[in-house]
Amino acid sequence: MKTEDIALFHRIVETGSLVEAADILNLPKSTLSRRLQALEDELNVKLFHRQSRAMSLTASGSHFYSKTTPLLAALEQTRTELTGHKSDVSGHLRILIVPVPEQLWITRVIFDFMDQNPKLSVELIVSAEPQNMIRNNIDLAFLLEDTFNETEMVARHICDEKIHFFASPDYIKNSPVPISLEELPNHNSILFRYPNGRIFNNFPIGEDKVLTLKGNLCVNNLEAILEATLTGRGISMMPRPYVQEFIDNGQLIMLFEEIGPFEGKCYLVYPSRRFISLASQRFIDFMMNTLEQHKQSNAGNIGIAAHGLIHR
Structure with missing residues:
Protein backbone atom coordinates (compact mmCIF):
# COMPACT_ATOMS: atom_id res chain seq x y z
CA MET A 1 0.00 0.00 0.00
CA LYS A 2 1.52 3.31 -1.10
CA THR A 3 1.44 6.26 1.27
CA GLU A 4 1.02 8.52 -1.78
CA ASP A 5 -2.27 6.79 -2.58
CA ILE A 6 -3.45 7.20 1.01
CA ALA A 7 -2.59 10.92 0.79
CA LEU A 8 -4.59 11.16 -2.46
CA PHE A 9 -7.50 9.46 -0.71
CA HIS A 10 -7.32 12.17 1.97
CA ARG A 11 -7.46 14.93 -0.65
CA ILE A 12 -10.60 13.38 -2.17
CA VAL A 13 -12.21 13.19 1.27
CA GLU A 14 -11.35 16.80 2.04
CA THR A 15 -12.59 18.22 -1.26
CA GLY A 16 -15.63 15.95 -1.43
CA SER A 17 -15.19 15.48 -5.15
CA LEU A 18 -12.92 13.50 -7.44
CA VAL A 19 -13.02 16.32 -10.00
CA GLU A 20 -12.10 19.02 -7.47
CA ALA A 21 -9.30 16.90 -6.03
CA ALA A 22 -7.91 16.27 -9.51
CA ASP A 23 -8.02 20.00 -10.32
CA ILE A 24 -6.29 21.02 -7.09
CA LEU A 25 -3.63 18.31 -7.40
CA ASN A 26 -3.21 19.00 -11.13
CA LEU A 27 -3.72 15.34 -11.96
CA PRO A 28 -5.95 13.77 -14.61
CA LYS A 29 -9.24 12.61 -13.15
CA SER A 30 -8.66 9.19 -14.71
CA THR A 31 -5.34 8.83 -12.86
CA LEU A 32 -6.90 9.74 -9.55
CA SER A 33 -9.82 7.38 -10.14
CA ARG A 34 -7.50 4.52 -11.08
CA ARG A 35 -5.33 4.96 -7.98
CA LEU A 36 -8.38 5.17 -5.74
CA GLN A 37 -9.75 2.00 -7.25
CA ALA A 38 -6.40 0.25 -6.72
CA LEU A 39 -6.46 1.30 -3.06
CA GLU A 40 -10.00 -0.04 -2.62
CA ASP A 41 -9.03 -3.30 -4.32
CA GLU A 42 -6.03 -3.70 -2.05
CA LEU A 43 -8.13 -3.02 1.06
CA ASN A 44 -11.01 -5.07 -0.33
CA VAL A 45 -13.51 -2.43 0.86
CA LYS A 46 -15.54 0.32 -0.72
CA LEU A 47 -14.31 3.68 0.56
CA PHE A 48 -16.82 5.99 -1.13
CA HIS A 49 -20.43 6.15 -2.17
CA ARG A 50 -20.02 7.43 -5.71
CA GLN A 51 -22.63 9.93 -6.89
CA SER A 52 -22.89 12.01 -10.03
CA ARG A 53 -21.38 15.22 -8.61
CA ALA A 54 -20.06 14.32 -5.18
CA MET A 55 -18.57 11.48 -3.19
CA SER A 56 -19.37 10.58 0.39
CA LEU A 57 -17.49 8.22 2.66
CA THR A 58 -18.76 4.79 3.48
CA ALA A 59 -18.49 3.60 7.08
CA SER A 60 -15.29 1.78 6.12
CA GLY A 61 -13.98 4.88 4.35
CA SER A 62 -14.65 7.06 7.38
CA HIS A 63 -12.88 4.55 9.63
CA PHE A 64 -9.90 4.36 7.25
CA TYR A 65 -9.65 8.16 7.07
CA SER A 66 -9.70 8.64 10.86
CA LYS A 67 -7.11 5.90 11.42
CA THR A 68 -4.70 6.99 8.66
CA THR A 69 -4.70 10.71 9.53
CA PRO A 70 -2.42 10.31 12.59
CA LEU A 71 -0.39 7.67 10.74
CA LEU A 72 0.44 10.09 7.92
CA ALA A 73 1.30 12.77 10.45
CA ALA A 74 3.57 10.39 12.38
CA LEU A 75 5.25 9.24 9.17
CA GLU A 76 5.96 12.81 8.10
CA GLN A 77 7.28 13.67 11.56
CA THR A 78 9.54 10.61 11.55
CA ARG A 79 10.86 11.58 8.15
CA THR A 80 11.66 15.04 9.47
CA GLU A 81 13.44 13.63 12.53
CA LEU A 82 15.53 11.22 10.45
CA THR A 83 16.56 13.67 7.75
CA GLY A 84 16.91 16.77 9.90
CA HIS A 85 17.98 19.61 7.63
CA LYS A 86 20.09 17.41 5.37
CA SER A 87 17.59 16.21 2.80
Whole structure:
Protein backbone atom coordinates (compact mmCIF):
# COMPACT_ATOMS: atom_id res chain seq x y z
CA MET A 1 0.00 0.00 0.00
CA LYS A 2 1.52 3.31 -1.10
CA THR A 3 1.44 6.26 1.27
CA GLU A 4 1.02 8.52 -1.78
CA ASP A 5 -2.27 6.79 -2.58
CA ILE A 6 -3.45 7.20 1.01
CA ALA A 7 -2.59 10.92 0.79
CA LEU A 8 -4.59 11.16 -2.46
CA PHE A 9 -7.50 9.46 -0.71
CA HIS A 10 -7.32 12.17 1.97
CA ARG A 11 -7.46 14.93 -0.65
CA ILE A 12 -10.60 13.38 -2.17
CA VAL A 13 -12.21 13.19 1.27
CA GLU A 14 -11.35 16.80 2.04
CA THR A 15 -12.59 18.22 -1.26
CA GLY A 16 -15.63 15.95 -1.43
CA SER A 17 -15.19 15.48 -5.15
CA LEU A 18 -12.92 13.50 -7.44
CA VAL A 19 -13.02 16.32 -10.00
CA GLU A 20 -12.10 19.02 -7.47
CA ALA A 21 -9.30 16.90 -6.03
CA ALA A 22 -7.91 16.27 -9.51
CA ASP A 23 -8.02 20.00 -10.32
CA ILE A 24 -6.29 21.02 -7.09
CA LEU A 25 -3.63 18.31 -7.40
CA ASN A 26 -3.21 19.00 -11.13
CA LEU A 27 -3.72 15.34 -11.96
CA PRO A 28 -5.95 13.77 -14.61
CA LYS A 29 -9.24 12.61 -13.15
CA SER A 30 -8.66 9.19 -14.71
CA THR A 31 -5.34 8.83 -12.86
CA LEU A 32 -6.90 9.74 -9.55
CA SER A 33 -9.82 7.38 -10.14
CA ARG A 34 -7.50 4.52 -11.08
CA ARG A 35 -5.33 4.96 -7.98
CA LEU A 36 -8.38 5.17 -5.74
CA GLN A 37 -9.75 2.00 -7.25
CA ALA A 38 -6.40 0.25 -6.72
CA LEU A 39 -6.46 1.30 -3.06
CA GLU A 40 -10.00 -0.04 -2.62
CA ASP A 41 -9.03 -3.30 -4.32
CA GLU A 42 -6.03 -3.70 -2.05
CA LEU A 43 -8.13 -3.02 1.06
CA ASN A 44 -11.01 -5.07 -0.33
CA VAL A 45 -13.51 -2.43 0.86
CA LYS A 46 -15.54 0.32 -0.72
CA LEU A 47 -14.31 3.68 0.56
CA PHE A 48 -16.82 5.99 -1.13
CA HIS A 49 -20.43 6.15 -2.17
CA ARG A 50 -20.02 7.43 -5.71
CA GLN A 51 -22.63 9.93 -6.89
CA SER A 52 -22.89 12.01 -10.03
CA ARG A 53 -21.38 15.22 -8.61
CA ALA A 54 -20.06 14.32 -5.18
CA MET A 55 -18.57 11.48 -3.19
CA SER A 56 -19.37 10.58 0.39
CA LEU A 57 -17.49 8.22 2.66
CA THR A 58 -18.76 4.79 3.48
CA ALA A 59 -18.49 3.60 7.08
CA SER A 60 -15.29 1.78 6.12
CA GLY A 61 -13.98 4.88 4.35
CA SER A 62 -14.65 7.06 7.38
CA HIS A 63 -12.88 4.55 9.63
CA PHE A 64 -9.90 4.36 7.25
CA TYR A 65 -9.65 8.16 7.07
CA SER A 66 -9.70 8.64 10.86
CA LYS A 67 -7.11 5.90 11.42
CA THR A 68 -4.70 6.99 8.66
CA THR A 69 -4.70 10.71 9.53
CA PRO A 70 -2.42 10.31 12.59
CA LEU A 71 -0.39 7.67 10.74
CA LEU A 72 0.44 10.09 7.92
CA ALA A 73 1.30 12.77 10.45
CA ALA A 74 3.57 10.39 12.38
CA LEU A 75 5.25 9.24 9.17
CA GLU A 76 5.96 12.81 8.10
CA GLN A 77 7.28 13.67 11.56
CA THR A 78 9.54 10.61 11.55
CA ARG A 79 10.86 11.58 8.15
CA THR A 80 11.66 15.04 9.47
CA GLU A 81 13.44 13.63 12.53
CA LEU A 82 15.53 11.22 10.45
CA THR A 83 16.56 13.67 7.75
CA GLY A 84 16.91 16.77 9.90
CA HIS A 85 17.98 19.61 7.63
CA LYS A 86 20.09 17.41 5.37
CA SER A 87 17.59 16.21 2.80
CA ASP A 88 16.37 18.38 -0.05
CA VAL A 89 12.87 19.78 0.16
CA SER A 90 10.69 18.81 -2.76
CA GLY A 91 7.01 18.58 -3.58
CA HIS A 92 4.45 21.35 -3.90
CA LEU A 93 3.21 24.02 -1.47
CA ARG A 94 -0.05 25.96 -1.78
CA ILE A 95 0.17 29.19 0.23
CA LEU A 96 -2.70 31.59 0.81
CA ILE A 97 -1.97 35.27 1.51
CA VAL A 98 -4.70 37.66 2.56
CA PRO A 99 -3.91 41.13 1.10
CA VAL A 100 -1.87 43.00 3.72
CA PRO A 101 0.79 45.74 3.42
CA GLU A 102 3.46 43.11 4.17
CA GLN A 103 2.32 40.99 1.22
CA LEU A 104 5.37 41.91 -0.89
CA TRP A 105 7.75 41.21 1.99
CA ILE A 106 6.13 37.83 2.63
CA THR A 107 6.34 37.01 -1.08
CA ARG A 108 10.05 37.78 -1.14
CA VAL A 109 10.63 35.45 1.82
CA ILE A 110 8.80 32.72 -0.10
CA PHE A 111 11.01 33.38 -3.14
CA ASP A 112 14.14 33.14 -0.97
CA PHE A 113 12.92 29.79 0.35
CA MET A 114 12.33 28.56 -3.19
CA ASP A 115 15.84 29.64 -4.24
CA GLN A 116 17.27 27.54 -1.42
CA ASN A 117 15.07 24.57 -2.38
CA PRO A 118 15.04 24.39 -6.19
CA LYS A 119 13.17 21.06 -6.24
CA LEU A 120 10.15 22.68 -4.58
CA SER A 121 7.23 24.20 -6.48
CA VAL A 122 4.93 26.81 -4.94
CA GLU A 123 1.48 28.13 -5.74
CA LEU A 124 0.60 31.53 -4.25
CA ILE A 125 -3.07 32.35 -3.76
CA VAL A 126 -3.78 36.00 -2.92
CA SER A 127 -7.41 36.37 -1.89
CA ALA A 128 -9.57 38.47 0.40
CA GLU A 129 -12.34 35.89 0.10
CA PRO A 130 -12.78 33.13 2.71
CA GLN A 131 -11.01 29.89 1.82
CA ASN A 132 -11.43 26.49 3.45
CA MET A 133 -7.79 25.47 3.83
CA ILE A 134 -8.40 21.73 4.04
CA ARG A 135 -11.01 21.55 1.28
CA ASN A 136 -8.81 23.63 -1.04
CA ASN A 137 -5.64 21.73 -0.13
CA ILE A 138 -3.94 24.88 1.17
CA ASP A 139 -0.85 24.01 3.20
CA LEU A 140 -0.14 27.38 4.81
CA ALA A 141 -1.85 30.75 5.02
CA PHE A 142 -1.03 34.28 6.10
CA LEU A 143 -4.24 35.52 7.72
CA LEU A 144 -5.45 38.36 9.92
CA GLU A 145 -6.58 37.57 13.44
CA ASP A 146 -10.25 36.73 13.91
CA THR A 147 -10.47 35.43 10.32
CA PHE A 148 -9.82 31.74 10.95
CA ASN A 149 -11.24 28.97 13.11
CA GLU A 150 -9.39 29.15 16.40
CA THR A 151 -10.08 25.54 17.40
CA GLU A 152 -8.84 23.91 14.18
CA MET A 153 -5.72 25.94 13.43
CA VAL A 154 -2.24 26.50 14.76
CA ALA A 155 -1.06 30.09 14.29
CA ARG A 156 2.33 31.77 14.55
CA HIS A 157 2.38 35.52 15.05
CA ILE A 158 4.09 37.19 12.10
CA CYS A 159 3.50 40.92 12.30
CA ASP A 160 1.38 43.69 13.77
CA GLU A 161 -0.77 46.07 11.76
CA LYS A 162 -1.01 49.55 13.33
CA ILE A 163 -4.22 51.08 12.02
CA HIS A 164 -4.91 54.84 11.97
CA PHE A 165 -7.81 56.99 10.77
CA PHE A 166 -7.52 58.97 7.53
CA ALA A 167 -9.58 61.37 5.43
CA SER A 168 -9.00 63.46 2.31
CA PRO A 169 -8.95 67.26 2.27
CA ASP A 170 -12.15 67.16 0.18
CA TYR A 171 -13.96 65.17 2.86
CA ILE A 172 -12.69 67.51 5.58
CA LYS A 173 -13.80 70.50 3.50
CA ASN A 174 -17.37 69.23 3.25
CA SER A 175 -17.70 67.75 6.75
CA PRO A 176 -16.76 69.08 10.18
CA VAL A 177 -13.49 67.60 11.36
CA PRO A 178 -14.13 65.04 14.13
CA ILE A 179 -12.46 66.33 17.27
CA SER A 180 -12.74 63.11 19.27
CA LEU A 181 -13.23 59.42 18.53
CA GLU A 182 -16.73 59.62 20.02
CA GLU A 183 -17.78 61.78 17.04
CA LEU A 184 -16.89 59.10 14.47
CA PRO A 185 -20.34 57.40 14.49
CA ASN A 186 -21.73 60.69 13.13
CA HIS A 187 -19.44 60.47 10.09
CA ASN A 188 -19.44 58.27 7.01
CA SER A 189 -16.86 55.54 7.53
CA ILE A 190 -15.42 53.30 4.83
CA LEU A 191 -15.85 49.84 6.31
CA PHE A 192 -13.67 46.76 5.84
CA ARG A 193 -14.93 43.19 5.53
CA TYR A 194 -12.66 40.38 6.72
CA PRO A 195 -12.21 37.24 4.61
CA ASN A 196 -14.45 35.31 7.02
CA GLY A 197 -17.31 37.70 6.29
CA ARG A 198 -17.14 39.76 9.48
CA ILE A 199 -17.25 43.54 9.06
CA PHE A 200 -14.69 45.51 11.02
CA ASN A 201 -16.96 48.30 12.26
CA ASN A 202 -16.57 48.04 16.04
CA PHE A 203 -13.61 50.11 17.19
CA PRO A 204 -12.45 49.55 20.79
CA ILE A 205 -11.83 52.57 23.01
CA GLY A 206 -10.14 51.83 26.29
CA GLU A 207 -10.86 48.56 28.05
CA ASP A 208 -14.65 48.48 28.12
CA LYS A 209 -16.01 50.77 25.39
CA VAL A 210 -16.60 50.11 21.70
CA LEU A 211 -17.58 52.56 18.97
CA THR A 212 -19.87 51.23 16.24
CA LEU A 213 -18.94 52.92 12.97
CA LYS A 214 -21.40 53.43 10.11
CA GLY A 215 -20.94 53.95 6.40
CA ASN A 216 -22.44 53.48 2.96
CA LEU A 217 -19.43 51.64 1.50
CA CYS A 218 -17.88 48.35 2.60
CA VAL A 219 -14.94 46.72 0.75
CA ASN A 220 -12.58 43.80 1.32
CA ASN A 221 -9.21 45.12 0.14
CA LEU A 222 -6.90 48.01 0.97
CA GLU A 223 -6.61 49.30 -2.60
CA ALA A 224 -10.34 50.01 -2.74
CA ILE A 225 -10.29 51.60 0.72
CA LEU A 226 -7.44 53.88 -0.33
CA GLU A 227 -9.18 54.94 -3.54
CA ALA A 228 -12.44 55.62 -1.71
CA THR A 229 -10.61 57.70 0.89
CA LEU A 230 -8.67 59.71 -1.70
CA THR A 231 -11.91 60.56 -3.51
CA GLY A 232 -13.50 61.90 -0.33
CA ARG A 233 -16.06 59.17 0.28
CA GLY A 234 -15.47 58.95 4.00
CA ILE A 235 -13.09 58.30 6.88
CA SER A 236 -11.10 55.07 6.68
CA MET A 237 -8.80 52.94 8.81
CA MET A 238 -5.50 51.94 7.19
CA PRO A 239 -1.88 51.16 8.16
CA ARG A 240 0.22 54.33 8.05
CA PRO A 241 3.16 52.88 6.04
CA TYR A 242 0.69 51.88 3.33
CA VAL A 243 -0.45 55.50 2.80
CA GLN A 244 2.61 57.50 3.88
CA GLU A 245 3.27 58.91 0.39
CA PHE A 246 -0.27 60.31 0.24
CA ILE A 247 0.19 61.93 3.64
CA ASP A 248 3.44 63.48 2.46
CA ASN A 249 1.91 64.95 -0.70
CA GLY A 250 -1.17 66.25 1.10
CA GLN A 251 -3.73 63.91 -0.44
CA LEU A 252 -4.57 62.38 2.94
CA ILE A 253 -4.83 63.74 6.46
CA MET A 254 -4.26 61.53 9.49
CA LEU A 255 -6.84 62.12 12.21
CA PHE A 256 -6.34 61.79 15.97
CA GLU A 257 -2.55 61.77 15.78
CA GLU A 258 -2.37 62.07 19.55
CA ILE A 259 -4.25 58.78 20.01
CA GLY A 260 -2.41 55.47 19.86
CA PRO A 261 -3.21 53.23 16.88
CA PHE A 262 -5.42 50.19 16.83
CA GLU A 263 -3.21 47.10 16.48
CA GLY A 264 -4.28 44.14 14.40
CA LYS A 265 -2.22 40.98 13.98
CA CYS A 266 -1.22 38.78 11.08
CA TYR A 267 -0.48 35.06 11.55
CA LEU A 268 1.09 32.20 9.65
CA VAL A 269 -1.63 29.54 9.95
CA TYR A 270 -1.89 25.82 9.25
CA PRO A 271 -4.50 23.16 10.13
CA SER A 272 -3.87 21.47 13.46
CA ARG A 273 -5.70 18.25 12.54
CA ARG A 274 -3.80 17.55 9.36
CA PHE A 275 -0.35 16.12 8.88
CA ILE A 276 2.21 18.80 8.06
CA SER A 277 4.54 18.02 5.19
CA LEU A 278 8.30 18.30 5.44
CA ALA A 279 8.19 21.25 3.02
CA SER A 280 5.64 23.05 5.23
CA GLN A 281 7.69 22.43 8.37
CA ARG A 282 10.85 23.69 6.72
CA PHE A 283 9.09 26.80 5.42
CA ILE A 284 7.62 27.58 8.86
CA ASP A 285 11.11 27.33 10.38
CA PHE A 286 12.56 29.45 7.57
CA MET A 287 9.92 32.17 8.00
CA MET A 288 10.34 32.34 11.77
CA ASN A 289 14.16 32.44 11.48
CA THR A 290 13.89 35.22 8.91
CA LEU A 291 11.60 37.16 11.25
CA GLU A 292 14.05 36.73 14.10
CA GLN A 293 16.93 38.04 11.96
CA HIS A 294 14.74 40.94 10.83
CA LYS A 295 13.84 41.71 14.41
CA GLN A 296 17.47 41.76 15.53
CA SER A 297 18.59 44.01 12.69
CA ASN A 298 15.53 46.32 12.97
CA ALA A 299 15.37 46.34 9.17
CA GLY A 300 12.34 47.46 7.13
CA ASN A 301 8.95 48.75 8.21
CA ILE A 302 7.38 45.44 9.11
CA GLY A 303 6.12 45.06 12.68
CA ILE A 304 8.07 42.03 13.83
CA ALA A 305 6.26 39.57 16.07
CA ALA A 306 7.69 37.70 18.99
CA HIS A 307 9.22 34.38 18.06
CA GLY A 308 6.64 32.08 19.62
CA LEU A 309 3.97 29.51 18.90
CA ILE A 310 0.36 30.43 19.53
CA HIS A 311 -2.16 27.59 19.78
CA ARG A 312 -5.51 29.03 18.81
